[in-house]
Structures are given as structure tokens and as C-alpha cells.
Amino acid sequence: MAIARTTTIIFSAIIIMLFSSTTTAHTNNDIGGKPKRTHIIVEACKNASIKSSKYHHITEEFCVSTLRQDKRSDEAKDLHDLALVGVDILKGHIIAASGKVKEMLHSGKNETSTAHRLSLRELDYDAAVTSLNVCIAMLKDYHGPKGGEKDGPPSFYLLDCVGEASGLVSYCEHELVDMPGQEALYKENIELGKLGDLNVALMAPYWDLTQN
């Protein structure tokens, strides 16, 4: 009897400990069944950090904090929802960066050679946004790995599409690297490149689907 009671107390203590550690981890998200959703962000980001190459390493923390910029991440049911949010975040940041370049170009204050390079950058950013619009449409149409009328685009198209948009952003780095007075733009572009890499890493499971 005494032993049984002690066992019950220890057992309860363990349950309470488990429960409180769970609630601590999800303090900001324990309303309305959100802990489960938080788990999807963390799981997808864990996967992305494992899948991202060593050279373009994406940490789980960077991934989680980036996706959290948009409230829709908390409502995401699966990777598909999260991938859409990620692509939208990237698109928003590229549009903002492109706006700054356009402003500089239209101010007419830059020398011709600088202006030419800024124009190339504007082209790359605009092309990246156009690509991302295609990726968003594809993601919305996607219903399974095989592709076809009913399923929409095959999964490897999604990875290709996001990879292409991300590549265009990274390409801008070459136009900015030794441009005096453009350090801020260069730094911003490095951040954009990282965001692109994150999106590519998030799409990695779609590539695995193609392989199976």
C-alpha cells in the first residue's frame, strides 16, 4: 500500500515534470492547440538544417525565426503550407530590395558604370520575383509527387523553381561585391541569398519524393 502510494507520487511527479517542460517550450503558443503546429515548424526546420549543404548552412534557429516572421506559419498544417509561407517571405524581401535599387536608379545620382550594374541587379530581382510567382502557382497546384492533370506539377519542378529564383538572387552578389558605397546593398543581398538557401532546403523533401 505504502509502496503503491509512493509509486503513484513519483509517477505523478514525472508526469508534471514532462508537462511543465512541454509548456515551457511552447509558452507563446499553447493556446488553441498550437503546440502541434509549432512542432511542424520545428520539424520542417530540423529537416531543412540537415538537408542544407555545408557551404550554405541553414541553422534550425534561423529557419524557425524566419518562418515566424509570418503569422501563417503558426497555422501551417504541413510542409506544403510552410513552403508557401517561406516563398512568400522571400518574395517580400526581394521586392523591398528591388525597390531600393529602383529608387537609386531613378535618383539619377550614380555614375554610368554604377547605374549599369544596378540595372542588372534590378533585372535579376525582377526575374526572381517573376520566378517566385510561378513557384507559388505551382505549389498551390501541387497535390502529389507524380504530377499529371489531377496532381498538378511533379514535385521536382517545385525544387527546380525555387532553386532558380534563389540562384538569381545569389547572382546579384557578383555585381555588388566591389562596388564602393554599396556595402549596405551588398549585405542585404547576402541576407537575401541566405533566405533563398533556406527556401531551397525547405523544399528538399519534395526531391526525396521524386527519388522514391
Ligand SMILES: *[C@@H]1O[C@H](CO)[C@@H](O)[C@H](O)[C@H]1NC(C)=O
Ligand atoms: C522531416 O523528415 C522526415 C524524414 O525524412 C519526414 O518523415 C517528415 O515528414 C519531415 N517533416 C516535415 C515537416 O517535412
Ligand SMILES: *[C@@H]1O[C@H](CO)[C@@H](O)[C@H](O)[C@H]1NC(C)=O
Ligand atoms: C548612387 O546613388 C545613391 C543615391 O541615390 C548613393 O547613396 C550611392 O552612394 C551612389 N553609389 C555610387 C557607387 O555612387
